[in-house]
Amino acid sequence: MKYNISFQPISQSKIHSVDFDNIPFGEVFSDHMFVADYYDGAWQDLRIVPFGPITMSPANLTLHYGQAIFEGMKAFKNQSGAPVLFRPEMHAKRLNASGARLCIPEFPEDLFLQALHQLVGIDHAWIPTNNPDSSLYVRPFIFATQEKLGVKPSFTYKCMIFTAPVGPYYDKPIKLITANEYVRAVPGGVGEAKAAGNYAAGLLPTQEAHDAGYDQIMWTDNLNYKNIQECGTMNIFFIIGDTVVTPATNGAILKGITRDSLIHMLRHKGMKVEERPISIDEVVAAHEAGTLKDAFGAGTAAVIAPVSEISYYESKDATTPKTIKLPALDSRDISTGLKKELHEIRTGIIADPHAWVHEVTVRDVASV
């Protein structure tokens, strides 16, 4: 179905005030945003308008009860300079999967894709091309808007998409510490949804980890704090011998699109990938046996973040962690190669055998 999305252009583009060589991550926003409102049981008033503040009631349900979800994806330019989106339909599906868990009404997938294409087509000049690791970060989100006190699903919602040019993600290898008191998510909870509240819940544990000299928490299960789930806000992969292992999704793990893409790419090469439970004990044993070749986080922001050290508690009651060091970065051919290959697929340098890359039609702002 073709939707009618109205367009109000910004009177004066802000793009000339931006220094594309020094963009603070997530602090610079492009000219326009997409907005849709849900009321009377339907998504309506579809529009692209200048990026700017919105007003809301202090009794907005989201502010009190957190009925809010989001997505995160990136737009690039291909070798002919055309804007491209990476697996946008997967983001549309995941947005609705998250929404279903939080009683948020479905946002039509075809509307999501059209909104995304139009917005990126209009603000295509904001896609940085000065550095291969730069991109236009795209943030779709939906939140409750009803003015009401009382815990219940809202009658009204707002869906918005805005974009932000971002520079290379700082990819120094990360030091992880397993949690032995906090958990990010449990099966049956909302860990599989990209729900805003999950990130608030991770702030204190992460801050404590930073204070103790680590970069991110390696989240584990809540029963014995041994089964590995994710690291920070990324999925996690290990290479043990010639097998790539990543925790099987179990309701407590976010189903990352980077995770899914890497699994496909590895299997396409004929490599062995196992999605199964993996415990910190197994990782430590592999390290002791000399078969632990690599560990890395995977997500849209960093793509692949190599892990340099893992600190862990031998038992739930242990107070001092032990630390294992991962092999040197220059020995990690598989993950380094994957990162490069994914970048080359996204920017059209090499073929896209999985049809992941969707070209966006550039829109001349004056004539939209």
Ligand SMILES: *Cc1c(COP(=O)(O)O)cnc(C)c1O
């Ligand atoms: C978004 C997210 C990921 C990564 O998902 P991608 O689709 O690869 O960006 C992993 N874990 C958590 C908790 C996340 O929020």
